[in-house]
Amino acid sequence: GILRVDLLMLRILTSPFRFQHNSIRKFSDYLVNNSKYAFLQRLGIEENNPGVFNGSWGGRGEKVTSYSPTSNEPIAQVTFGNKQDFNETVEKSRRAWRDWCLIPGPKRGEVVRQVGEGLRENLSDLGKLLSLEVGKILPEGIGEVQEYIDMCDLAVGLSRMLGGSVMPSERPGHMLIENWNPLGLVGIITAFNFPAAVFGWNHTLSMVCGNCTILKGAPTAPLVSIAITRIIQSVLESNGYPASICSLVSGGADIGQEMVNDRRIDLVSFTGSTEVGRQVGTTVQARFGRHLLELGGNNALIVNEDADLEMALRSMLFACVGTAGQRCTTTRRVLLHESIHDDMVERLVKAYQQVPIGDPLEEGVLYGPLHSDRAVKEYQTAVKHAIEQGGKVSYGGKKINRSGNFVEPTLITGIAHDAPIVLKETFVPVTYVSKFSSLKEAITWNNEVDQGLTSSLFTKNVGKVFEWLGPHGSDCGIVNVNIPTSGAEIGGAFGGNKATGWGREAGSDSWKQYMRRSTCTINYSDELPLAQGIKFE
Numbered sequence: 001g002i003l004r005v006d007l008l009m010l011r012i013l014t015s016p017f018r019f020q021h022n023s024i025r026k027f028s029d030y031l032v033n034n035s036k037y038a039f040l041q042r043l044g045i046e047e048n049n050p051g052v053f054n055g056s057w058g059g060r061g062e063k064v065t066s067y068s069p070t071s072n073e074p075i076a077q078v079t080f081g082n083k084q085d086f087n088e089t090v091e092k093s094r095r096a097w098r099d100w101c102l103i104p105g106p107k108r109g110e111v112v113r114q115v116g117e118g119l120r121e122n123l124s125d126l127g128k129l130l131s132l133e134v135g136k137i138l139p140e141g142i143g144e145v146q147e148y149i150d151m152c153d154l155a156v157g158l159s160r161m162l163g164g165s166v167m168p169s170e171r172p173g174h175m176l177i178e179n180w181n182p183l184g185l186v187g188i189i190t191a192f193n194f195p196a197a198v199f200g201w202n203h204t205l206s207m208v209c210g211n212c213t214i215l216k217g218a219p220t221a222p223l224v225s226i227a228i229t230r231i232i233q234s235v236l237e238s239n240g241y242p243a244s245i246c247s248l249v250s251g252g253a254d255i256g257q258e259m260v261n262d263r264r265i266d267l268v269s270f271t272g273s274t275e276v277g278r279q280v281g282t283t284v285q286a287r288f289g290r291h292l293l294e295l296g297g298n299n300a301l302i303v304n305e306d307a308d309l310e311m312a313l314r315s316m317l318f319a320c321v322g323t324a325g326q327r328c329t330t331t332r333r334v335l336l337h338e339s340i341h342d343d344m345v346e347r348l349v350k351a352y353q354q355v356p357i358g359d360p361l362e363e364g365v366l367y368g369p370l371h372s373d374r375a376v377k378e379y380q381t382a383v384k385h386a387i388e389q390g391g392k393v394s395y396g397g398k399k400i401n402r403s404g405n406f407v408e409p410t411l412i413t414g415i416a417h418d419a420p421i422v423l424k425e426t427f428v429p430v431t432y433v434s435k436f437s438s439l440k441e442a443i444t445w446n447n448e449v450d451q452g453l454t455s456s457l458f459t460k461n462v463g464k465v466f467e468w469l470g471p472h473g474s475d476c477g478i479v480n481v482n483i484p485t486s487g488a489e490i491g492g493a494f495g496g497n498k499a500t501g502w503g504r505e506a507g508s509d510s511w512k513q514y515m516r517r518s519t520c521t522i523n524y525s526d527e528l529p530l531a532q533g534i535k536f537e
Contacts, residue, residue, distance in 0.1 A: 031074065031075045032045055032047055040129065043125050045129075045226065048078075049077065049078045050079055051078045051249075051250030051251070052248060052249050053226075053233065053248040054248075055092055055242060055247075058079075059085060060079075060085055061080035062079075063079050064222070066078065068404075069134075069368075069370065069372065069404055070368065070404045072404055072405070075133060076223060078250055080250050080251040080255070081255060082251075082254075085249055089249050090262060090264050092244040092247065093185050093213075093245070093247050094185055096244045097184060097211065097212040097245075100241070105208060105210070108207055108210060109155065109156040109157075110239075111235060111236065112159070112207050112208055113156045114238075115152055115204075115231065116153060119145060119152065119231060122227075123149070126142075126224075126227060129141075129224055130224060133221050134193065134221055134224070135324065135360055135368045135369045135371050136324075136326075137323075137360040140322065140323060144196050144197045147196075148196050148197055148228075151197075151204040151490055151506065152200070154507060155208045158205070158208055159208040162209065162511065164180050165178040166178075169521065171529045172525060172527070174525070174529075176520070176521055176522075177520040178517060179517070179518045179519075180515040182210030182514075183516050184211060185264060186206045186213045186214070186265070186268075186269060187214050187216065187262075188214070188216070189216045189268065189270045189271065190217050190218055190271050191271045192371050193327060193328070193371070194271075196224055199225070201494065201510075202269045202514075203215070205514050209515050211267075211514055213246050214248070214265070215246070215247070215248045215249070216249055216250070216251060216256055217250060219250070219252045226248070233246075260280050260283045261283060267290040267291070269294075269503075270291065270292070271294040271328075272295065273295065274295040274296040274425070274500070280293065281293055281501070290513070291503075292503040292505065293501025294328070294494075294496075295496070295500045295501040296328060297329055297425065297452075297453030297454055297496060298453075299319075299331055299332055299453055299456075299476075300333040300445065300449075301315070301319060301333070301335070301455075301458070302335045302446065302458065303336050303337060303344060304439055304442075304457065305339045305340055307458035307460065307482075308458065311458065315458070315482075316484070320429065320431045321355055321366065323486075324370055324407075324409070324428075324429050325429025326370065326375070329485050331485045332425065332430070332431060333417075335434050335435075335436050335445055335446070337435075337437075348411060349395045352411060357400065357406065367409060367429075368406075369404045369405040373405055376399060376405050379407045379426075380407075382426040382430050383410060385421040386419075386421050386422075386432070389415060389416070391413065391414055391415030391419070391432070392414040393410065395409070396410030396429075397410050407428070407429065408429075412431065413433045415432055415433075417445045417448075418448060423448070423449050425449075443468065443473055446475075450498060450499040451496060452496050453478060453500040454476055454478035454496065455476040455479055455480065456479075456483060456484060457480070457482075458482055465481050468481065475497060476497060476500075477495045477497045478492075478494070488506075489507075490507050491506075491507040492506070494507075494510075
């Protein structure tokens with residue numbers, strides 16, 4: 001799927017979802033009843049779906065209707081959870097943890113392996129659901145599910161390798177051991193744009209580490225959460241484990257607030273905006289809980305004068321246009337060396353003109369709708385402010401006259417690198433292009449925003465590469481060379497610095513955030529010497 005996206009973009013270069021409360025509609029109105037979308041029923045989606053799972057399905061909260069951002073047609077209804085549902089789920093999850101944490105790591109890994117197999121069996125259908133509910137193109141929808149599957153594979157291997165350290169003691173007959181134990185109950189709050197992958201990053205590692213999880217998915221993408229939970233439920237029950245090990249409470253900000261405030265939730269993993277993340281972080285810290293934050297990114301892609309311009313052009317197109325600009329890793333700022341600026345802008349405009357726009361489920365489409373009508377309004381506001389602040393619309397800038405939440409991918413040139421709208425992250429497909437005279441200047445501009453998620457430099461100069469990677473280089477958590485700002489692999493730790501929240505998920509040693517560490521000193525001698533040679537006799 002990912003390769004196909006790249007090939008389609010190469011070909012170009014060479015030639016709301018929303019939810020409503022208590023909606024009343026006819027049976028035939030819902031897309032779940034349309035044979036064109038038979039994959040919905042294969043995934044267990046019905047016209048009316050309970051949004052709470054804690055060993056059994058239910059929900060006492062409000063009923064919402066989800067709409068496809070492609071056509072604004074209703075897909076299905078979901079009954080959210082309320083405070084009582086949440087409390088019951090926490091209690092059941094805590095009880096399940098008492099036994100789950102004692103299961104050997106490799107056996108927990110076997111459960112995660114089977115979850116991965118369940119995802120593989122439903123890969124195509126889940127990818128289509130993501131396209132329908134979120135609005136991303138089908139290759140990206142399938143790619144997101146594949147990322148979850150890859151995380152299952154990584155976690156299975158990790159389940160046999162979780163370990164601490166044995167350190168030498170200064171005292172005879174003593175040993176120091178660094179020991180890791182499961183943390184407890186992990187609350188996972190995901191965003192609309194990656195409802196499967198973000199949950200997968202957290203859920204897979206958390207499970208093999210011996211924790212139980214409660215998912216609160218984005219209120220505008222509840223069907224993805226329900227479909228995935230059904231797969232996990234089947235695996236847990238077939239292995240004789242309590243299905244409440246992995247629970248779900250669908251809901252809005254009220255459920256999120258309950259999770260953030262609840263002392264029984266040992267770790268809150270939150271993916272979303274910097275503004276909300278700041279509140280989550282301070283609230284969880286106030287109760288001395290642990291938080292993992294994956295927040296905004298105002299990412300820059302720098303093209304130096306010695307870069308492979310064709311490679312840079314392909315990368316910019318994917319990073320700016322992919323997912324209709326709704327990735328936290330989307331390139332929002334393009335910094336071009338003054339000697340290549342005009343030529344690259346011209347080539348980029350031509351590439352934008354040829355991007356196939358349409359129904360994300362249709363083959364060949366590279367650009368779908370924004371997720372909601374609210375995002376459309378944010379897009380229009382951003383374009384307006386960019387013009388007011390001196391920018392020129394070199395391409396796009398308008399809402400597309402068709403059903404759904406479609407807008408034109410937009411390039412803004414001639415705007416100052418530090419204009420207020422440029423320094424502000426807007427989660428829409430608007431890219432600001434600036435001209436720099438030296439790499440040192442470009443790095444300074446890269447680092448001047450509040451966020452520090454991802455960044456990329458295109459150059460053939462090895463010296464410039466290490467300047468970029470060094471202490472005076474990019475201040476982001478992800479620092480790329482000759483690849484886009486988006487499209488990270490799971491093997492490395494994913495996350496950003498500064499106002500991106502400092503959280504790390506997926507690979508490397510991210511698993512440590514889901515466990516508690518203890519340093520153990522063991523005396524196996526008959527003597528009792530004190531550290532630092534202290535005598536207390």
